[in-house]
Amino acid sequence: MSSSPIAAARRRTELGLIVMAATITGAAYTLASLGQNAKIPPILVPFLLVLLALLVVAHLANRVLAKGADGTILPLAALLHGIGYVIIARLSERSAGLQTTWTFVAIVAYVATLIVIQRAADLARYQWSFLAIGATLLLLPLVPGVGTIKGGARIWVSLGPINFQPGEFAKIALALFFAGYLADHRDLIASGAWRVGPFHLPELRHLLPIAFAWGFAVVVMVAEKDLGSSLLFFTLFVVMMWVSTERASYLVIGLLLFSGAAYVAWRLFDHVKTRVAIWRNPWPQYQGKGYQIVQAMFAFANGGTGGTGLGLGSPEKIPVAKTDFIFAAIGEELGLLGTTAILIGFLLMIGGGLRIAIRSDRPFEKLLATGLTTIVGMQAFIIIGGVTRVVPLTGIALPFVSYGGSSLLANYVLLALLVRVSDSNARHLGETPNELTPQERLEAYRRRRAVAKAVAGSGS
Numbered sequence: 001m002s003s004s005p006i007a008a009a010r011r012r013t014e015l016g017l018i019v020m021a022a023t024i025t026g027a028a029y030t031l032a033s034l035g036q037n038a039k040i041p042p043i044l045v046p047f048l049l050v051l052l053a054l055l056v057v058a059h060l061a062n063r064v065l066a067k068g069a070d071g072t073i074l075p076l077a078a079l080l081h082g083i084g085y086v087i088i089a090r091l092s093e094r095s096a097g098l099q100t101t102w103t104f105v106a107i108v109a110y111v112a113t114l115i116v117i118q119r120a121a122d123l124a125r126y127q128w129s130f131l132a133i134g135a136t137l138l139l140l141p142l143v144p145g146v147g148t149i150k151g152g153a154r155i156w157v158s159l160g161p162i163n164f165q166p167g168e169f170a171k172i173a174l175a176l177f178f179a180g181y182l183a184d185h186r187d188l189i190a191s192g193a194w195r196v197g198p199f200h201l202p203e204l205r206h207l208l209p210i211a212f213a214w215g216f217a218v219v220v221m222v223a224e225k226d227l228g229s230s231l232l233f234f235t236l237f238v239v240m241m242w243v244s245t246e247r248a249s250y251l252v253i254g255l256l257l258f259s260g261a262a263y264v265a266w267r268l269f270d271h272v273k274t275r276v277a278i279w280r281n282p283w284p285q286y287q288g289k290g291y292q293i294v295q296a297m298f299a300f301a302n303g304g305t306g307g308t309g310l311g312l313g314s315p316e317k318i319p320v321a322k323t324d325f326i327f328a329a330i331g332e333e334l335g336l337l338g339t340t341a342i343l344i345g346f347l348l349m350i351g352g353g354l355r356i357a358i359r360s361d362r363p364f365e366k367l368l369a370t371g372l373t374t375i376v377g378m379q380a381f382i383i384i385g386g387v388t389r390v391v392p393l394t395g396i397a398l399p400f401v402s403y404g405g406s407s408l409l410a411n412y413v414l415l416a417l418l419v420r421v422s423d424s425n426a427r428h429l430g431e432t433p434n435e436l437t438p439q440e441r442l443e444a445y446r447r448r449r450a451v452a453k454a455v456a457g458s459g460s
Contacts, residue, residue: 004067004068004431004432004433006068006426006431006432007067007068007426007431007432009071010067010068010069010070010071011059011062011063011067011071012071013071013072014059014062014071014072014074014075015059017071017072017075017076017078018055018056018059018074018075018078020075020079021055021075021078021079021082022052022055022056022078022082024079024082024083025048025051025052025078025079025082025083025085025086026048026052028082028083028086028310029048029085029086029089031309031310031311032086032087032089032090032310032311032333033311034311035309035310035311035312036311036312037311037312037313037314038090038310038311039090039093040089040090040093040311041093043093044089044093044096044097047089047096047097047100048085048089050100050103050104051081051082051085051100051103052082054103054104054107055074055078055081055082055107057107057111058074058078058107058110058111059074061110061111061114062074062114062419065111065114065115065423066114066419066420066422066423067423067426067432068422068423068425068426068427068431068432069419069420069422069423069426070352070355070356070418070419070422072348072352073349073352073353073356073415073418073419073422074415074419076345076348076349076352077349077400077411077412077415079345080342080345080346080349080399080400080401081103081400081401081408083330083338083342083401084326084398084400084401084402084403085099085100085103086310087315087321087322087326087329087330087333087401088322088326088403090310090311090315090329090333091315091316091321091322091329092322095322095403098403098405099403099408101405102404102405102408102409103408105405105409106408106409106411106412106413107412109409109412109413109416110412110413110415110416111416113413113416113417113420114416114419114420117416117417117420119424120364120365120368120417120420120421120424121362121364121365121424123176123180123364123368124179124180124183124184124364125180126176126180127176127177127179127180127181127184128177130173130174130176130177130180131173131174131177131213133170133173134170134173134174134177134213135170135213135216137166137167137169137170137173138166138167138170138216138220139220140157140166141154141155141156141157141166141167142154142220143157146158146159148163154225154226155167155226155229164405164406165404165406165407166406167226167229168397168406168407168409168410168411169406169410169413171229171232171233171236171375171410172372172375172410172413172414172417174213174233174236175236175240175368175371175372175374175375176368176371177213178213178236178237178240178367178371179240179364179367179368179370179371180364182240182241182244182363182367183244183363183364183367186244186245186363189241189244189245225271226394226395227265227272227275227392227394228379228382228383228386228394228395228396229396231378231382231394232375232378232379232382232396234254234257234258234261235374235378236371236374236375236378237254238250238251238254238258239370239371239374240367240370240371240374241254242254243357243366243367243370244363244367274289275392275393275394276392278290278293278392278393279293279389279391279392279393282294282297282389291319292318292319292320292324292325292393293387293389293393295317295318295319295325295328296318296325296328296331296387296388297389298317299313299314299315299317299318299328299329299331299332300328300331300332300388302314302332303331303332303333303334303335303336303338304335304336305335305336305337306335306336306337307331307332307333307334307335307336307337307338308332308333308335309333310333310334311333312333313329313332313333314332315328315329315332315333318332322402322403323395323397323402323403323404324383324386324387324393324395324396324397324402325387326398326401326402326403327339327342327383327384327387327388327398327401328387330342330401342401343384346376346377346380346399349373349376350373350376350377353369353370353372353373353376353377353418354369354370354373356369356373356418356421356422356425357369357370357373359422359425359429360421360424360425360428361428362428365421365424365425368417368421369418369421369422372414372417372418373418375414376399376411376414379396379397379398379399380398380399382394382396383396383397383398383402384398399411
């Protein structure tokens with residue numbers, strides 16, 4: 001098989017960055033285990049080694065299956081994942097073991113996604129199937145006997161011993177639908193057949209399917225009291241409409257709709273009023289529903305600029321520190337410097353995703369990369385903003401950092417799709433040979449056999 005100097009350089013860069021991320025993770029784990037408040041038993045060392053080995057496996061998969069892909073996306077995820085794992089291990093031995101298990105499942109899903117999806121453009125043909133899958137996943141928590149309530153939100157599904165959040169996977173399915181539909185209809189939607197004041201709007205028959213999908217997702221999330229996902233779906237819809245049509249008016253309309261919807265939700269729903277009140281001033285409810293936010297504020301204050309040091313803080317005093325409030329736990333033990341490093345990691349990942357979108361000259365892949373990047377960026381903004389009181393708190397996982405199997409699995413599938421789009425760009429731009437995929441080779445072989453049989457039949 002032919003090789004490319006550009007592809008080889010990207011894979012070398014990726015390997016070097018993964019080794020660096022592994023070194024940082026190993027050093028952080030060692031420091032955390034030596035701290036006077038640490039409770040990390042030696043048995044977790046094999047789990048850490050397995051975790052790092054799995055990330056190397058993901059790199060090897062890129063070498064074989066996505067040679068021309070961006071060389072920074074996977075190492076950034078590895079760094080965020082590693083720091084999150086250290087904090088989780090610092091808080092709970094059992095959770096660290098389970099997180100390692102979920103990492104194995106997630107890396108298997110990452111590799112499987114790269115194997116199954118050889119051409120990103122092929123996904124556009126299944127846009128309506130992705131809409132059906134996304135809608136079904138969103139509705140699952142509302143099914144009696146299947147959906148369960150945790151933390152006041154009905155976003156969990158229990159199937160025997162397995163508990164997961166289907167909404168994590170619905171985000172990806174709807175992003176695929178939005179990308180496919182807008183790629184096919186973006187010219188008709190952008191044309192603006194009728195006008196309302198200063199805004200040019202498309203014909204309803206072109207806008208209705210995607211507006212229905214967006215409205216359905218938001219309404220279901222509100223019914224499940226999952227305000228974070230509601231905001232995520234809304235932002236995903238607005239950003240992809242803006243990118244596909246190149247009309248800033250959709251941003252203005254989206255902002256107006258969001259402002260109106262937020263006001264109505266604040267007036268009608270008690271749980272929204274409570275969260276806004278806690279966001280504005282959590283101190284009157286310090287012993288009640290504002291306890292989490294107040295403890296997070298204490299943790300940030302205790303951490304200061306450089307942090308207390310890994311294993312030297314008291315992150316266990318923060319409720320749900322390994323999930324919703326893991327950023328506060330990082331802030332206490334790594335301080336402003338550590339939280340800034342996390343923010344920079346997400347900014348670089350978002351920049352990498354947008355770079356992939358910009359490099360693509362095919363509408364579907366450009367929109368898909370934009371949508372997937374928006375999902376990661378908005379999730380990080382919503383939960384970090386909530387923990388730091390920039391926005392009202394809504395329970396949502398910090399990608400690759402928080403404890404949770406559903407989030408980790410979905411985000412590695414998302415990452416694989418971004419890597420596949422990046423590799424597709426490299427093939428299309430001639431940076432790496434555009435070789436036939438195994439499926440294309442099989443189809444070509446079948447066509448040659450059919451032609452040979454036809455020729456042999458006509459000769460006889």
